[in-house]
Amino acid sequence: MIDIQVQRNGFVAVLEIRRGPANFFDRELLADLADAAAAVTADGARAVVLCAEGKHFCAGADFSAAPSGAARADSSRLLYAEAVRIFEIAVPVVAAVQGAAVGGGLGLALAADFRVAGPAARFQANFARLGFHQGFGLSITLPLVVGHQRATEMLYSGRAVHTPEALEWGLADRWAEAGAEREVAMAWAAELAGSAPLAVRSMKQTLRGPITDQVRRALDRELAEQARLWETEDSRRGIEASRLRQAPDFIGR
Structure with missing residues (x-):
């Protein structure tokens, strides 16, 4: 678990x-993150702060290191x-977002219950680009947080908010x-940890459990469409343009 650092501050992890x-x-980093969350909640943590070192919260997956073809779909599954x-973390999660939460990084931020953002934060579903x-x-999560119309705008345009x-x-x-960002998130998490822990866990399961079930089902559709579209010329052009920090030139194939 070399890429996940765990600290405890009272009931906050x-x-x-x-x-x-x-x-x-x-996959390895997300597995380590989920394992760490399971361990701290089993050890009595009542709230979790999710944060990241460096300039950005999370830029999603590294496409330069991604496999191709069927191997990519299998890896993504x-x-x-x-x-x-x-999504199944049993206690409240507060994400401290600095810089970019982009693509899958936006998905990770929205898996948290709450988000604290600094002045340089940007949230972007850049998949169409x-x-x-x-x-x-x-x-599932983006329309729930911002509403259907704003989610549709973010997804279709790929623009940053x-x-x-x-x-x-x-x-x-x-x-x-x-x-x-982290200091504010920790103070908020400490406030949440002051509530009755069994009641909060029960409330989270009632409120977030159905969302997790919807996410689980939606992932099947998302992955099937990703696997199909990864094989297109437009996807090749879009990923290459992103790597070169250029505007993509899509041709509809």
């Missing part, structure tokens, strides 16, 4: 992703199985000064 500056994830485990379908359960618009839309729940 801090889980830090340590793959800066972009904090790309893969295993990755999403670990993603579901993050990469030429393929959204994943990480965003088909910055603070303070993210606060207005509900992508972020609380504001923090630059560099204080």
Whole structure:
């Protein structure tokens, strides 16, 4: 678990992703994150702060390291199985978001119950600019957080939503000064940890359990469409343009 650092502050556990500056994830990192969350909640943690080192919260998957063809779909299926485990964390999760929460990184941020954002935070479902379908359960979580119309706009356009618009839309729940995102998240988590822990766990299961079930079902559709679209010329062009930091030139094939 070398890329996940775990700290305890009373009843609050801090889980830090340590793959800066972009904090790309893969199946192993998500598995370690889910394992760490399970361990701290079993050990009495009543709330979790999810954070990351470096410039960005999480830029999703690293496409330069992704396999191709059927191997990519198989790898993503295993990755999403670990993603579901993050939705299943039994206690409240507060994400501290600095910089980008992009693609799958947005999915990870929305798997948390709450999000604290700094002035440089940006939330982006950039899949249409990469030429393929959204994943990480965003088909469910994004409309729940921002509403159907705003979710549709974000997905179709791939544009980034910055603070303070993210606060207005509900992508972020609380504001923090630059560099204080984690501090604000920890204070909020400590407040939540002061409530009756059995009651809060029960409430979270009532409120979030059905969402997790919907995410689990949606992931099948998301992955099937991703696997189909990864084989297109548009996806190749979109991913390459992103790597080169250029505007994509899509041709509809």
